[in-house]
Amino acid sequence: MRLVLIDSSFLMGMVQRKRRINLDEAMELVGPSKLIVLRECIDEVRRKIPNQKILPILEKLGVEIIDSNLKGPVDDLIVEFAEKNKAIVLTLDLGLKRRLVDRGIPVIYLRAGKKLVLEAGGI
Numbered sequence: 001m002r003l004v005l006i007d008s009s010f011l012m013g014m015v016q017r018k019r020r021i022n023l024d025e026a027m028e029l030v031g032p033s034k035l036i037v038l039r040e041c042i043d044e045v046r047r048k049i050p051n052q053k054i055l056p057i058l059e060k061l062g063v064e065i066i067d068s069n070l071k072g073p074v075d076d077l078i079v080e081f082a083e084k085n086k087a088i089v090l091t092l093d094l095g096l097k098r099r100l101v102d103r104g105i106p107v108i109y110l111r112a113g114k115k116l117v118l119e120a121g122g123i
Contacts, residue, residue: 002033003087004108006063007078008041008048013092013110015052021116023061026090026108029118033088035063038081040074079103088118 004026013021027033037058042065045054058065070077075096082089088106091097100107101119111117 002030003085004030004033004035005078005082005085005087005089006035006037006041007089007091007093007096008044008074009092009096010090011037011041011045011054012049014057015054016049021110025116029108029116030088035061036066036087037063038068038074038077039065040068040070040077044074075099079105 010021014023023035027035042054042058045052066081068077068081070080072080075093078089078091078096079099081087082100082105083103088108089096089100090108091100092110094109097107097109097119106118106120108116108118
């Protein structure tokens with residue numbers, strides 16, 4: 001089963017955007033997959049938007065929280081984890097998207113702020 005790794009920007013988009021992002025739309029792009037998030041991403045979201053209750057949302061959606069056991073900036077951890085585990089990354093961060101695609105890692109992102117699309121780096 002493919003892994004879909006949710007990054008910090010997407011987590012924040014799930015709770016802050018006027019138009020909520022639907023994970024079902026992302027899952028339709030990749031088929032049966034397991035949603036995961038690095039604990040470091042959750043920590044980053046908590047620092048940036050401390051009053052948001054992100055854990056109950058993730059639990060309701062069946063997202064598994066993973067301890068990466070890696071050190072460094074969160075974006076670097078995402079790239080390294082995705083590369084090692086052949087994960088697809090779900091992000092709203094265009095800088096991170098470029099880094100991932102350049103390394104052949106598939107990315108789901110929001111095109112024109114409206115529609116989730118899959119850019120297949122290495123599928």
